[in-house]
Amino acid sequence: MPELPEVETVRRGLEPAMQGARFIKVEVNRGDLRWPLPRDFAKRLEGRTVTGLGRRAKYLLADLSSGDVLIMHLGMSGSFRVVQENGRSRRTPGQYYHERSPDVAHDHVVFHMSSGAAVTFNDPRRFGSMKIIARKKLDEEPLLKSLGPEPLGNAFDAAMLARACKGRNTSLKAALLDQTIVAGLGNIYVCEALHRARLSPRRRAGTIASRSGAPNQRAQRLIEAIKAVLNEAIVAGGSSLRDHKCTDGELGAFQHHFRVYDREGEKCPTPGCAGIVARIAQNGRSTFYCPTCQK
DNA sequence: CAAAGTTCCTGCGAGC
């Protein structure tokens, strides 16, 4: 599920179940995820309390009372499900009670929390994974070290984006997918942001900066488009395609707001534009855009 | 067939 808005939606969904709660029991059904879970994975969690649940780009970060940090990534198809498993539910019945997992076979990890919630990580493709590191080593963590700025942070502005793109011969599409330039965008939101900014995904990345690296109007439009689409998607609970669901099992709704993604052949939604949404391949992945209004 | 992600490998061109 994976882009920033979906991960943020998951983070918010996990908070009531995990924030301030202790790991009572951790079950590992399959440890061979994208990288293998260590043998002592459960031991390093059990008995610890989650003192904070954060997010960096597409990574979830749970601070533990032991001084460790649990890093979680959803990969392409990962999801979390929260189920209240004892009789002490403080929540509306039904909100957390579900028939069964729709796909128990891929329930790889289960956290039984002192909040009474069972938090289940399900990931058919197993591109997601988890890792536990000491908090004091967070700054040197390879998974996080080379990440660029958070797209919704104040530091991410036209000047910074232009500087990062200056001199780059690659496409704007590829540049925005590059997590070292900006961390958290994926295929969907890059397509959507470029359409809102009326910039072609094929345009050379370097053309949003002047020769000196100063941002031009395109860089400014792009920044505004990125922030707008991410904020709107978070409000909508992310996008639900094949696998993304909120932790309570409800669907995100932002897929209904897609302007170009997965809309090949449809009329361009830009007012006054008569274009038709096209689909091309860039770096082996689908790009959706309007060749008429995105220049 | 194509899929929301990340990492690793190869090949190319620039520059010394």
Place this chain on the structure above:
DNA sequence: TGCTCGCAGGAACTTT
């Protein structure tokens, strides 16, 4: 010419 170095593009991982 030959050697790096950085960048860009593609394959691989896996299941539905």
